[in-house]
Amino acid sequence: xxxxxxxxxxxxxxxxxxxxxxxxxxxxxxxxxxxxxxxxxxxxxxxxxxxxxxxxxxxxxxxxxxxxxxxxxxxxxxxxxxxxxxxxxxxxxxxxxxxxxxxxxxxxxxxxxxxxxxxxxxxxxxxxxxxxxxxxxxxxxxxxxxxxxxxxxxxxxxxxxxxxxxxxxxxxxxxxxxxxxxxxxxxxxxxxxxxxxxxxxxxxxxxxxxxxxxxxxxxxxxxxxxxxxxxxx
Ligand SMILES: [Zn+2]
Ligand SMILES: [Zn+2]
Numbered sequence: 001x002x003x004x005x006x007x008x009x010x011x012x013x014x015x016x017x018x019x020x021x022x023x024x025x026x027x028x029x030x031x032x033x034x035x036x037x038x039x040x041x042x043x044x045x046x047x048x049x050x051x052x053x054x055x056x057x058x059x060x061x062x063x064x065x066x067x068x069x070x071x072x073x074x075x076x077x078x079x080x081x082x083x084x085x086x087x088x089x090x091x092x093x094x095x096x097x098x099x100x101x102x103x104x105x106x107x108x109x110x111x112x113x114x115x116x117x118x119x120x121x122x123x124x125x126x127x128x129x130x131x132x133x134x135x136x137x138x139x140x141x142x143x144x145x146x147x148x149x150x151x152x153x154x155x156x157x158x159x160x161x162x163x164x165x166x167x168x169x170x171x172x173x174x175x176x177x178x179x180x181x182x183x184x185x186x187x188x189x190x191x192x193x194x195x196x197x198x199x200x201x202x203x204x205x206x207x208x209x210x211x212x213x214x215x216x217x218x219x220x221x222x223x224x225x226x227x228x229x230x231x232x233x
Contacts, residue, residue: 020086020095021079029098033079037102039109040074046110048206049231065206066213068195069225073106076202076230084201084229088134096134100141103199103227107146112225114197116151116189117143120212121180123160138229139199148197153186155212164204172207180212182219192220203228 016025021033044050045057049070052058074080083099086092107114119139127133136152143150159179164172184191196216203209203226213224 017094020083020092028092028095029079029083033083034098036078037074037080037083039106040072046071049203065210066217066224067206067209067226068223069110069112070203070206070209070228071106071110071112071226072203072228072231073102074230075233077233080230087137088130088201091131093132093134093137096137096141099229100138101145103138103142103229104145107142107197107227112197112227113195114148114225115194116154116191117146117148117197117199118150118155118212118216119152120198120200120208121152121155121157123157125160135200138201142199142227143197149189151187151189151191154182154184154189154191155215156181156183164208169205169207172205173210176207176211178211180215182215182221184219191216193222196221196224198224198226200226200228202230204232 017028018025019030019033020028021036022030024030042051043053045052045060046069047060047067048057048065049072050057050059083095087095087099117139119133119135122130122133139152140150157179158181161175161179164175167175182191198209198212200209209226213226216224
């Protein structure tokens with residue numbers, strides 16, 4: 001047992017963790033809350049994750065997304081919503097372990113195939129203030145379980161953007177135009193022609209994922225598929 005694991009184990013004994021979903025004592029996410037995060041049931045479009053019957057998705061018919069695929073673990077509902085907020089805003093970074101595992105299970109369930117894993121980046125200043133990028137923590141756990149390499153430095157958020165919450169769909173798109181930049185020389189792993197698995201916590205309109213995808217494709221990525229924890233109900 002490594003020292004950090006040993007120290008965490010000791011801290012757990014002294015201060016038993018509370019479940020982020022129901023506040024019961026014993027674990028960060030109790031078995032009942034894990035089960036309550038029900039995976040998406042109805043048939044959904046493999047490209048945009050909206051409900052659709054058959055292969056003809058109305059949204060994809062009228063829009064030209066550059067994303068090859070988008071999959072989500074569950075709807076943005078309790079207890080997953082609180083878990084994501086605790087991970088993002090309350091510094092409970094250990095939640096990345098169970099949540100990242102859910103992403104890995106989703107990857108397997110939908111038979112996704114990727115060469116590289118990249119997290120949606122935060123602007124450097126925001127990451128400095130928060131102390132970490134929650135999407136990167138999720139991506140690292142997911143990639144580790146899947147045995148895939150991470151290439152986070154390939155993608156940077158070069159423009160600080162206003163929070164997407166509260167903006168309309170077109171305002172969100174406008175807000176992130178040119179916000180991301182891909183620099184293939186920042187990673188030893190080859191980008192050219194490779195399939196990227198892009199990881200984020202929540203996808204609302206897809207504007208952020210779309211802006212990241214555009215930056216990656218412009219610099220030679222073969223295709224980009226996104227995997228997120230939650231999409232709106
Ligand atoms: Zn619970
Ligand atoms: Zn679609």
